[in-house]
Amino acid sequence: MKKILYIVNVDWFFVSHRLPIALKAIEDGYDVHLACAFTDKRSQLEELGITCHSVAFSRSGSSLKGELNAISSVRRVIKSLKVDVVHAITIKPVIYTGLALQCIKRPPAFVAAISGLGYVFTAETLRAKVTKSLVSLMYKFALRNKRKVVIFQNTSDQTILSEIVKLTEKDRTLIKGSGADLSVYRYQAEPVGSKKIVSMACRLLKEKGVYEFVEAAKLIKEKHSNIDFLLIGSVDLENPNSVSQEEVDTWVEQGVITALGHRDDIPELFAQSHIVTMPSFYGEGVPKVLIEAAACGRPIVTTDNPGCRDSIINEETGLLVPIKNAEALSKALMVLLLDEDKRIRMGLQARHYAVNEFDVSNVVLRHLDIYESLMVSE
Numbered sequence: 001m002k003k004i005l006y007i008v009n010v011d012w013f014f015v016s017h018r019l020p021i022a023l024k025a026i027e028d029g030y031d032v033h034l035a036c037a038f039t040d041k042r043s044q045l046e047e048l049g050i051t052c053h054s055v056a057f058s059r060s061g062s063s064l065k066g067e068l069n070a071i072s073s074v075r076r077v078i079k080s081l082k083v084d085v086v087h088a089i090t091i092k093p094v095i096y097t098g099l100a101l102q103c104i105k106r107p108p109a110f111v112a113a114i115s116g117l118g119y120v121f122t123a124e125t126l127r128a129k130v131t132k133s134l135v136s137l138m139y140k141f142a143l144r145n146k147r148k149v150v151i152f153q154n155t156s157d158q159t160i161l162s163e164i165v166k167l168t169e170k171d172r173t174l175i176k177g178s179g180a181d182l183s184v185y186r187y188q189a190e191p192v193g194s195k196k197i198v199s200m201a202c203r204l205l206k207e208k209g210v211y212e213f214v215e216a217a218k219l220i221k222e223k224h225s226n227i228d229f230l231l232i233g234s235v236d237l238e239n240p241n242s243v244s245q246e247e248v249d250t251w252v253e254q255g256v257i258t259a260l261g262h263r264d265d266i267p268e269l270f271a272q273s274h275i276v277t278m279p280s281f282y283g284e285g286v287p288k289v290l291i292e293a294a295a296c297g298r299p300i301v302t303t304d305n306p307g308c309r310d311s312i313i314n315e316e317t318g319l320l321v322p323i324k325n326a327e328a329l330s331k332a333l334m335v336l337l338l339d340e341d342k343r344i345r346m347g348l349q350a351r352h353y354a355v356n357e358f359d360v361s362n363v364v365l366r367h368l369d370i371y372e373s374l375m376v377s378e
Contacts, residue, residue, distance in 0.1 A: 003031040004371065005081055005108075007074060007088040007097050009057045011041035017115075017178045017288060018089060020360055021367045022050060028368060035077045036093075053077050057092060067096075075100035078108065085371050087111040091118055091135075098142025109374035110148040111367075115285035116307055117157045119207055122283055136164045143167070149370050153177050153285030156306035173370065176310060177286035179360030185295035187351045188271040190344065194226050196337050199273040201232035201266060201289045202280075204243045209279030209303065211243070215326030216279075216333060217256050227337060232269060234262040270296040274343060275336050277301040278308065281323035286310045294318075295354040299346035301332045317350035 004025055008014045014022075014034060022032050026049050034045060035053040042052050055073045058066045074096050078086055086108050088097035094112045101107040120131040143150060143165045150165075150172045152158035158174060161167065191197070198217075202208040210231070217229040231251075236242040251257045263269060266289070270276060276293035277300065284307030291311060293300050300318035302308040312318035319335065321328040336343045 001031045002029060002085075002371075002375065003033070003081060003083045004085045004087060005033040005035060005078065005083040007055070007086060007093045008034070008036045009090060009093060011036055011038045011045065011052075013090070015041050015045070019048075020179075020181070021364050023048065024364045024368060025371070026050075030371075033077075033081055033083065035074065057096075071096045071100050075103055079104060083108045084375055085109045085111060087113065087367075087371075089113040090115045095135075095138045095142045098145065099138070101145055102141065107145060108147075109371075110143075110145040111151065111370060111374070112143060112148060113151045114157055114161060115153060116283045117160060118283040119281070120283070121157075121160060122281075122306065139165055147374055149173060149374060151175050151367075151370070154307045154310040157283075157285070173366075175363060175366050176357055177291045177363070178288050179363035180288075180292045180295040180354060180358050181360050182295055182355060185267050185270075185292045185354075187295075187297035187348075190274050190298075190347065191272055196227045196275075197230060197273045198227065198275045198277060198333055198337075199230040199232060199269060200277050201263075201269070202278055202287075203239075204231070204233050204235045204248065205239060205282070206241050206243060207280065207282035209281060209323075209329075212279040212324060212326045212329055213277065214251050214256055216330035219326065219330040220334060220337075221256065224334075224337070229257045230260055230269065230273065231257045232260045232263050232266070266292060267296060270298055273298060275299055275301060275333060277329070277333065279303050279321065279323070279326075279329050280308050281305055284308055291354065291358045294350040295358060297347040297351035299336055299343055299350055301329065301336065312350070313353060317346055317353050 026032050033051045035055045037057050038054060045052055055070060057070055078100060086097060088094045101110060120128045148171060150167060152174050153176055162172060200213045204210050220227055235245050248259050252259050270293055276298045278287055278290060280303055286307050290300055290302060300312050303323045304320040305323050309320055314320045319332040321332045
């Protein structure tokens with residue numbers, strides 16, 4: 001039986017971003033394994049037929065011993081399972097898996113999914129430049145496997161990392177994001193009435209543009225009381241770049257936003273919205289939430305930033321604004337809030353774009369084709 005091992009940071013990310021691929025692999029006869037840190041999803045995954053292995057990925061990365069132990073754990077799991085393909089997703093699992101494979105005599109095929117290179121590859125601070133140099137060196141070692149495919153979500157990341165690692169065309173491919181289930185994220189006509197809703201859904205990290213969203217809301221609400229701003233998502237206590245709960249509570253008390261916390265009814269919330277935004281300046285892949293917004297037929301206002309700009313066709317399915325610019329964000333939002341015809345037309349075009357570019361069924365099949373091609377080339 002063909003055997004595949006997925007390696008990610010944490011179980012909930014796998015459920016939200018890669019589960020359809022794993023389920024299709026099981027359907028196609030693969031023995032599917034998952035190595036990650038577990039929260040409350042392990043029993044759900046095991047019931048679906050996925051064998052789970054605990055690997056303690058630290059999200060803060062503050063302990064060198066802890067990081068070395070994580071690499072050692074990854075190596076042990078790969079060696080013990082004798083898998084045909086190992087598929088690692090996001091920065092740390094990709095690098096640590098790649099490093100672990102260097103210590104295995106006959107390594108399996110390696111699929112490395114780059115879900116965004118991170119802020120350090122676009123920031124200009126000294127610390128970011130030093131970190132970029134270190135991470136680039138680690139990528140060079142981690143992606144030395146001969147039988148590999150590196151999956152990129154946007155062309156910016158593909159260009160940058162291909163140059164650093166010297167990837168050939170056969171070593172890489174472009175798949176725009178994790179896809180959306182078009183039967184779940186359906187088009188619905190926007191709500192009728194004078195009240196308008198702008199939504200932002202994400203982990204509440206500063207780099208996602210939360211402060212810019214709040215500032216834009218303040219600017220708009222000074223003149224337009226009929227517009228509500230929904231902030232969907234929870235603070236991330238383990239991430240030093242998270243906004244604080246106290247900040248969120250203050251914005252709510254001031255009447256600037258409505259904070260909904262973590263929600264599982266995103267399709268319904270987007271159906272109630274008129275515009276979806278995420279003014280991120282993080283090194284995104286292609287943000288899943290913007291793919292989902294497009295599938296729901298909502299125009300998007302996002303930043304001219306790698307990954308974010310790949311989620312829209314500027315001036316057709318949404319509008320691009322500069323990063324870290326709340327004023328520009330507020331102006332772009334007002335363009336769509338005041339022009340109903342343009343807003344509705346962009347929403348319809350966004351749905352059409354999602355059908356052509358982001359259907360999860362196509363994303364799943366692309367991945368299964370990659371696995372098969374790597375095993376044929378053994």
